[in-house]
Amino acid sequence: MPDNIMIPPASQGISRRRFTTVAATGALISTAGLPMVRPARAATPLKLGVLLPRSGHMALIGQACQRGAEVGLPMLRDMGYSVELMNADTESNPDSGRTQAEKLIREGANMLMGCFDSATTLAVAGVAEQKGIPFVVNIGAEPKITEQGFKYVFRNFPSATMLGKSGLLLYKDIFATAGVTAKTAVLLHINDSFGMGMLAGINALMPKLDLPFTIVETIAYDPKARDLSIEVAKAKAAKADIVMTVTRLNDAILLVREMVKQQVETMGITSPGSPGMYDKQFQKALGKYADFCSVNIPWFDPKQEMTQVLNAAFDKIYPEESCDLNVGFTFEAVLIAADAHKRAGSTDPQALTEALRATNIAKRAMLGGPIKFEANGQNMNLRSAVVQNLNGKPTVVLPTESAEAKLVFPAPPFKGRT
Amino acid sequence: MDATFFLNVTSGGLLTGLVYGLMALGLSVIFGVMRVVNFAHGDMMVVAMYAAFLLFTKLGIEPVPALPLVAGILFVLGYLLQRFLINRFLGVSEHIQFLLLLAIAIILTNVMMMVFGPDARNIQLDASFESYTIGPLVLDKVRVIAAVAAGGVALLLGAFFRYTTTGTAIRACADNPVGARVVGLDVENLYAVTFGIGTACVGAAGCLLLLLVDVQPQLSSDYTLLGFIIVILGGLGSLGGALLGGILVGLSEALSGALIEPSLKSMFSFGLLILVLLLRPQGILGKTS
Numbered sequence: 135m136p137d138n139i140m141i142p143p144a145s146q147g148i149s150r151r152r153f154t155t156v157a158a159t160g161a162l163i164s165t166a167g168l169p170m171v172r173p174a175r176a177a178t179p180l181k182l183g184v185l186l187p188r189s190g191h192m193a194l195i196g197q198a199c200q201r202g203a204e205v206g207l208p209m210l211r212d213m214g215y216s217v218e219l220m221n222a223d224t225e226s227n228p229d230s231g232r233t234q235a236e237k238l239i240r241e242g243a244n245m246l247m248g249c250f251d252s253a254t255t256l257a258v259a260g261v262a263e264q265k266g267i268p269f270v271v272n273i274g275a276e277p278k279i280t281e282q283g284f285k286y287v288f289r290n291f292p293s294a295t296m297l298g299k300s301g302l303l304l305y306k307d308i309f310a311t312a313g314v315t316a317k318t319a320v321l322l323h324i325n326d327s328f329g330m331g332m333l334a335g336i337n338a339l340m341p342k343l344d345l346p347f348t349i350v351e352t353i354a355y356d357p358k359a360r361d362l363s364i365e366v367a368k369a370k371a372a373k374a375d376i377v378m379t380v381t382r383l384n385d386a387i388l389l390v391r392e393m394v395k396q397q398v399e400t401m402g403i404t405s406p407g408s409p410g411m412y413d414k415q416f417q418k419a420l421g422k423y424a425d426f427c428s429v430n431i432p433w434f435d436p437k438q439e440m441t442q443v444l445n446a447a448f449d450k451i452y453p454e455e456s457c458d459l460n461v462g463f464t465f466e467a468v469l470i471a472a473d474a475h476k477r478a479g480s481t482d483p484q485a486l487t488e489a490l491r492a493t494n495i496a497k498r499a500m501l502g503g504p505i506k507f508e509a510n511g512q513n514m515n516l517r518s519a520v521v522q523n524l525n526g527k528p529t530v531v532l533p534t535e536s537a538e539a540k541l542v543f544p545a546p547p548f549k550g551r552t
Numbered sequence: 553m554d555a556t557f558f559l560n561v562t563s564g565g566l567l568t569g570l571v572y573g574l575m576a577l578g579l580s581v582i583f584g585v586m587r588v589v590n591f592a593h594g595d596m597m598v599v600a601m602y603a604a605f606l607l608f609t610k611l612g613i614e615p616v617p618a619l620p621l622v623a624g625i626l627f628v629l630g631y632l633l634q635r636f637l638i639n640r641f642l643g644v645s646e647h648i649q650f651l652l653l654l655a656i657a658i659i660l661t662n663v664m665m666m667v668f669g670p671d672a673r674n675i676q677l678d679a680s681f682e683s684y685t686i687g688p689l690v691l692d693k694v695r696v697i698a699a700v701a702a703g704g705v706a707l708l709l710g711a712f713f714r715y716t717t718t719g720t721a722i723r724a725c726a727d728n729p730v731g732a733r734v735v736g737l738d739v740e741n742l743y744a745v746t747f748g749i750g751t752a753c754v755g756a757a758g759c760l761l762l763l764l765v766d767v768q769p770q771l772s773s774d775y776t777l778l779g780f781i782i783v784i785l786g787g788l789g790s791l792g793g794a795l796l797g798g799i800l801v802g803l804s805e806a807l808s809g810a811l812i813e814p815s816l817k818s819m820f821s822f823g824l825l826i827l828v829l830l831l832r833p834q835g836i837l838g839k840t841s
Contacts, residue, residue: 325815354813356814360765364809364814364817365809367561367564367810368810368814395682395683
């Protein structure tokens, strides 16, 4: 190229002003009329601090929640949301949760999300409230989380009272749909704080809800016990119509296996709301004997498109893991955070908090109406489903308008199952 | 709760107790001959459980057919451990022996944690869901298989010590080590064989226990403690005592769970231990020194 090229004088060629005008006009023409491939995003991505128990005694569930936080990110990006996760491990411990929350805020988190266990959630809520940083609770049932007058805490998960009431009332729906009513139940429950809390809730609510059955025997056991043969023998001796369980995963497997061995035949094995029986490991360990066990629990809405997309994405990346409510509610927490950020158009905590208060998300993954928060930060539009294992898969069978298959009650006997 | 309930619970306790007894046999054999208390006993059993688990998951060999192989592996492990390590500590004070075996226990537990992780593993057999029905009695099939196998191994062990030359030589070492040397017995080798037999017993028990419980590294300390309770109940050094102690613990766990609270069953095992220590400190079938 010759080295004596000069920019032509204005009189001979395009002026700077004209160039700018033409370029701007050209850009406007080139973009007008074209379909928007992606919606406009807020300029600065939301920095969302994710606080979950990825180590310690709740590590397995914490890691499940983490999968929920991450698996939906591509879908959220396609929807025009812009969020970056800042992950922290609460170590299944409220003090660590508090420390990590403060650290995330110092490192620039605009919003926090977490924490699965109620004790840590309460601790982090205190930090969020003190620092004026909005905090979206993915999972945590302790009623106090939304009863302390916190202004920056928003919970998209039922409180223990809501869970207990929904879980027990669904028994009426089960009996009404099946046309068969159980008169007696034996309750087997873990004796840790969760199990004892559920027991207290069940004992308090049963007289108020006018349920058609009575609990004739209550049997507590250690969730770490390796042999539950005596407990199941006691349950068998109670000769109840149904077995109610409050379990975790390994003990749920032991219980049902023992029931098969001891030929404990009842109308059904149901849980008013606890982990274990919907887990993939439960299906894998028990095969045909896992079928017809059911849990009354907040669950995915199978009719929502977002649920289909999320489940497909999850199964592709994590084929050996369960896509369950831990994944679903954690995904929804990220969705809520991202949605508030988009409407606020800002990462300012006050603007984000105002946006969270005005949340109204109809297209969601979990069962219930649109996600909306009351003045105390609680979303009341949450619904429990009867999730029954059918053909090796947890399947929504009630409410009927959301059902994927028909409820099977009474369950067929263990003997003779194929 | 009716008679059927107690009958079923008692029979379950008895069957489990036989497996416990086999586990404790190894501990009793080692102490009876060498006066060494194997504080790594539970860890060796968990090693055997993992060996049986791997043989099943990788090669499809079920625990009962795998028993001779697993017992053989544990025999070699025990023989080498005794011959090249523990033997050097035989004459030293008990607390040094305790520290050595505790160190071995810690190493074994942590190696298993590193290799297999902390999560519980189990095996699924068709028989895991089956039971035998005899009138009102419903007997868990795998528990029956485990108990029968445990009884068989215990009988074999008794026959070995009674009717074989090596068994007789080992009993001679136990009775009088100096005299045994004088008559030309290779005491070091016999001690190593004894330790190997003890660990083979615990290996067999581990194989059978895998039929009943899930394996994880954290089990080891629980079973070491259980082993001690059983041999102290039955009498350290007494083979019959170990079996009897195992059955007593199995029964006490079952009945206390049935009558009171399953989560308190360990309390009753310890209560039984305290009672025996107060009334007959040498154990039910143990000999006074």
